[in-house]
Amino acid sequence: xxxxxxxxxxxxxxxDEQLEVREMAATTLSGLLxxxxxxxxxxxxxxxxxxxxTRLPKKKKxxxxxxxxxxxxxxxxxxxxxxxxLSACVLSSPYDVPTWMPQLLMDLSAHLxxxxxxxxxxxxxxxxxxxxxxDNWQEHKQQFTDDQLIVLTDLLVSPCYYA
Numbered sequence: 001x002x003x004x005x006x007x008x009x010x011x012x013x014x015x016d017e018q019l020e021v022r023e024m025a026a027t028t029l030s031g032l033l034x035x036x037x038x039x040x041x042x043x044x045x046x047x048x049x050x051x052x053x054t055r056l057p058k059k060k061k062x063x064x065x066x067x068x069x070x071x072x073x074x075x076x077x078x079x080x081x082x083x084x085x086l087s088a089c090v091l092s093s094p095y096d097v098p099t100w101m102p103q104l105l106m107d108l109s110a111h112l113x114x115x116x117x118x119x120x121x122x123x124x125x126x127x128x129x130x131x132x133x134x135d136n137w138q139e140h141k142q143q144f145t146d147d148q149l150i151v152l153t154d155l156l157v158s159p160c161y162y163a
Contacts, residue, residue: 003037003038006032006037006038007032007038010025010028010029010032011029011047011085013025013028014026014029014081014084014085015051015077015078015081016077017073017077019117022077022080022081022084023084023121025084026084026085026087026088027088029085029088029089029092030087030088030089030091030092031092033088033089033092033093034092034093034094040089040092040098040100044085044089045089045100045104047085048081048082048083048085048086048089049082049086049107050082051078051079051081051082051083051085052079052082052083052086052107052110052111053079053082054075054078054079054082055075056075056076056079056114056115057072057075076115076118079111079114079118080117080118080121083108083111083114083118083121083122084121086104086107086108086125087108087121087122087124087125089101089104090104090105090108090125090129091125091128091129094128094132094133095132095133095136096140097133097140097143097144099143101143102143102144102145102148105126105129105148105152106148106151108122108125108126109122109126109151109152109155112155126155126156130156
């Protein structure tokens with residue numbers, strides 16, 4: 001029961017209005033997953049994937065060259081919470097590739113062009129993944145399909161990765 005209460009609290013804090021609180025909740029979640037206190041399971045993955053699907057309206061152009069940013073903050077926070085959750089899961093396995101990780105990396109890659117702070121979260125996650133999995137990459141890449149490897153290779157060596 002205490003485990004569920006802690007899980008609920010961390011998931012709630014991932015959706016906090018304050019960016020720093022959300023980021024710290026993600027770091028905490030990653031640690032709880034890494035030490036085995038919480039388990040990465042289907043319902044948790046589905047929860048984050050649903051949050052990531054929170055729709056953000058397109059930027060509307062008004063007049064010559066004027067762009068008005070009309071993204072509701074609550075929608076951006078929910079979507080960022082989903083991305084932070086996926087990121088925490090990926091970063092919770094720094095030196096191996098569990099069966100669920102390739103799909104989560106693909107889910108994250110879909111948010112590389114999202115507004116800030118989502119884009120930066122994805123870039124940091126990919127950077128950390130590359131750093132922690134580089135040494136045993138020949139072994140790790142066996143966990144990915146050919147299509148996933150193509151996407152991942154493009155992400156990890158593309159110009160936007162270093163931007």
